[in-house]
Amino acid sequence: MANLKVIGVDPGTRSFDILGMVDGAPLLELSFPSGVVADNPSYIVDKMLEFSPDIIIAPSGYGVPLKRIDELTPKDRFCLTLELEKDKNRIPVLKGLQEMVDILKEKFPETYFIPSVILLPSVPEWRKFNKIDMGTADKLAIGVLAIYMESLRKNISYKDVSFVMVEIGYGYNAALLVKDGRIIDGIGGTLFPGPSFLSIGSMDAELAYLLQNFTKETLFRGGIKDIIGNINDIDEIEKNPHRGKAMLAFKEGILKAIYQLFSIYEPETIILSGRLTRNSFIINDLIDLIKNKTNKEIVILKGFAKKVKEAAQGSAIIGDGILGGKFKDIVDWTLIKEATGNVLSYIKIKNEANFY
Secondary structure, eight states: OTTOEEEEEEEOSSEEEEEEEETTEEEEEEEEEHHHHHHOHHHHHHHHHTTOOSEEEOOOTTOOSSEEGGGOOHHHHHHHHOOOGGGTTTSHHHHHHHHHHHHHHHHOSOEEEOOOGGGOTTSOGGGTTTOSOSSOHHHHHHHHHHHHHHHHHHTOOGGGOOEEEEEEOSSOEEEEEEETTEEEEEEOTTTOSSOOSSBOOSOOHHHHHHOTTOOGGGGGOBSHHHHHOSOOSGGGTTTOTTOHHHHHHHHHHHHHHHHHHHTTOOOSEEEEESGGGGOHHHHHHHHHHHHHHHOOEEEEOOOSOSSSOHHHHHHHHHHHHHTTSTTHHHHHHTTGGGOOSOTTTTOOOTTTOOOO
């Protein structure tokens, strides 16, 4: 298909990015504060439609098997955000995302939703038991971008690409293990063994029990911001005299995630991605630590766009591949079309797991 026009979206905690590609080349790059999604989702949809796309890869949250918007079931809608009735409308950006789905369903039927890591057939079932977050759909998209960029950097086929990737975001950290060009394991943001800027990462189950008023908002708390206190943004960390122990927890958490994946397979390359990699104070120290502990090659994922974040680029790659464009081979190789089940499929606490 000539002049194939694709929109990929990154629904980040801090910013909402849109990449428009034509025949695999980036032509439209837009970034909005995530609050715009909450306040005016119609505005963002209209901006995407001005590009006259052939396909939109919409924000897919915790992921569903590859589906067009008119194929989404009510359970699929629930699985996008996993937001219980008691939390409805408490987190504006999640409310905005669900409203955006309604708007896209009405205005643009060629909207697709993509899987998260746990739904991929390349991840063995035994690694999925009693897990939900092995990497959300945007993390899968970043993984696809990283596979593509590594194949270019090393001039090798997709099947020869292997790495550990750590996504160091504003809201959550996550890690993926790629072997032979396919994602085979992942540690999602709510399972990550250390804090991100906002999130606690993995939580002691006894603490979860004691937090009687545990809400969705709790998942965005307990990170560096709360440990240090009295800071509002990443750039304030460097000058804060109380940052020391918080940063040790942050860096050790990343090392623990890497070694956790090394227990399955130990590639020679570690890729770092995400908003915090753009902060020199944080990333330079982190690279030195990882090199000293692992003696591996460290690569910062740059992608091929100038402005928008990696998840928007990966989502656009997936959209192009779905329609048989330049990136068809990587979408086929990574088995995105073969994803099955839902993110609750592997929960084994049967008597308690009445989520839906």
